[in-house]
Amino acid sequence: MEILIIGKTGQLGSLLIKDALAWGHKVFAPSRQELDITNMDDFLDIMKTYKPEIVINTAAFHNVPLCEVEPIKAFHLNCLAVKKMAEISQDYNSWFVSFSTDYVFGGEKRTPYKESDIPNPLQIYGLSKLAGEYAALSYENSIIIRTCGLYGMQGASSKGGNFVDNRIKDSKQNKKIEISNDQTVSPTYSGDLSIAVLQLIAHPSKKKGIYHLVNEGYCTWYEFTKEIFKLTGINREVIPVDRKGKTGDMRRPLFSALKNENARKIGIVLPNWKEGLHDYIEKKYVEGYNENCYR
Numbered sequence: 001m002e003i004l005i006i007g008k009t010g011q012l013g014s015l016l017i018k019d020a021l022a023w024g025h026k027v028f029a030p031s032r033q034e035l036d037i038t039n040m041d042d043f044l045d046i047m048k049t050y051k052p053e054i055v056i057n058t059a060a061f062h063n064v065p066l067c068e069v070e071p072i073k074a075f076h077l078n079c080l081a082v083k084k085m086a087e088i089s090q091d092y093n094s095w096f097v098s099f100s101t102d103y104v105f106g107g108e109k110r111t112p113y114k115e116s117d118i119p120n121p122l123q124i125y126g127l128s129k130l131a132g133e134y135a136a137l138s139y140e141n142s143i144i145i146r147t148c149g150l151y152g153m154q155g156a157s158s159k160g161g162n163f164v165d166n167r168i169k170d171s172k173q174n175k176k177i178e179i180s181n182d183q184t185v186s187p188t189y190s191g192d193l194s195i196a197v198l199q200l201i202a203h204p205s206k207k208k209g210i211y212h213l214v215n216e217g218y219c220t221w222y223e224f225t226k227e228i229f230k231l232t233g234i235n236r237e238v239i240p241v242d243r244k245g246k247t248g249d250m251r252r253p254l255f256s257a258l259k260n261e262n263a264r265k266i267g268i269v270l271p272n273w274k275e276g277l278h279d280y281i282e283k284k285y286v287e288g289y290n291e292n293c294y295r
């Protein structure tokens with residue numbers, strides 16, 4: 001297949017490109033200078049030139065506290081740009097795949113959210129992503145993939161790295177390590193997500209709609225940190241704290257684990273979060289990942 005992948009420097013985009021090439025797909029992955037998703041002329045030109053079968057958009061504004069301060073930018077990238085790309089993709093008969101978040105949910109449940117559960121976003125980020133979901137799904141051949149707590153080789157540039165790498169860095173500094181035990185999530189290794197995305201787009205029964213794709217199971221960020229330290233042999237005390245899901249006035253869902261119900265129905269299954277973390281740590285910290293490694 002010919003695939004346009006947007007967000008080539010990102011945690012997910014960078015691995016998707018490597019995996020898609022390894023699967024034999026033809027990939028076009030423009031830099032941000034070549035394609036800024038807030039400039040639809042760029043996108044239209046690329047669609048005219050390459051006419052890809054599939055467009056995969058991993059670009060977003062997803063620094064959650066910053067979205068509160070810059071709501072217009074959040075809606076521009078996470079909703080309006082997504083809407084235009086879905087519309088143009090439909091005009092070119094291409095599938096359009098874009099990513100959303102566990103933060104579309106309010107955290108009232110105590111069992112993992114299914115695709116059919118009713119969203120209830122608590123902050124601008126979740127609202128802008130939910131608006132982007134509705135906007136994309138008003139066009140044919142749009143697929144929204146909701147994921148959660150993503151970490152990948154590159155580290156999210158907009159968030160200053162990723163949770164796993166940042167906790168390992170913290171352990172080397174002489175400071176108390178206090179981690180929230182109030183939020184339950186499904187932390188997801190972008191390498192596992194990338195494979196699941198490729199399985200989904202190649203699947204003959206794929207259809208327009210929402211798919212949850214996360215590493216199976218769930219834990220709090222405190223429990224996740226304990227597991228990171230266990231797997232890396234770091235012997236540091238981790239102090240659980242209860243922030244009641246709040247950062248200042250901004251609210252986060254207390255429970256936002258996801259259930260991959262629609263993907264599982266067509267045989268797409270991701271590893272458990274502990275296996276995903278183990279795999280990531282082996283590749284990055286034991287084998288020593290670098291840019292030239294396959295994954």
Ligand SMILES: NC(=O)c1ccc[n+]([C@@H]2O[C@H](COP(=O)([O-])OP(=O)(O)OC[C@H]3O[C@@H](n4cnc5c(N)ncnc54)[C@H](OP(=O)(O)O)[C@@H]3O)[C@@H](O)[C@H]2O)c1
Pocket residue numbers: 006007008009010011012013032035036037038057058059060061062077098099100101102146147148149150151155156157158159
């Ligand atoms: N990270 C998480 O914990 C998490 C959780 C749930 C859902 N998600 C969703 O999953 C998706 C992928 O996340 P990620 O962690 O892989 O993101 P990421 O690492 O921050 O990568 C985002 C990519 O988008 C690019 N980008 C940003 N603004 C752009 C623009 N205006 N035009 C073109 N490209 C632009 C970035 O380029 P630069 O390098 O130039 O900035 C980067 O390549 C996003 O939709 C996100 O909302 C993420």
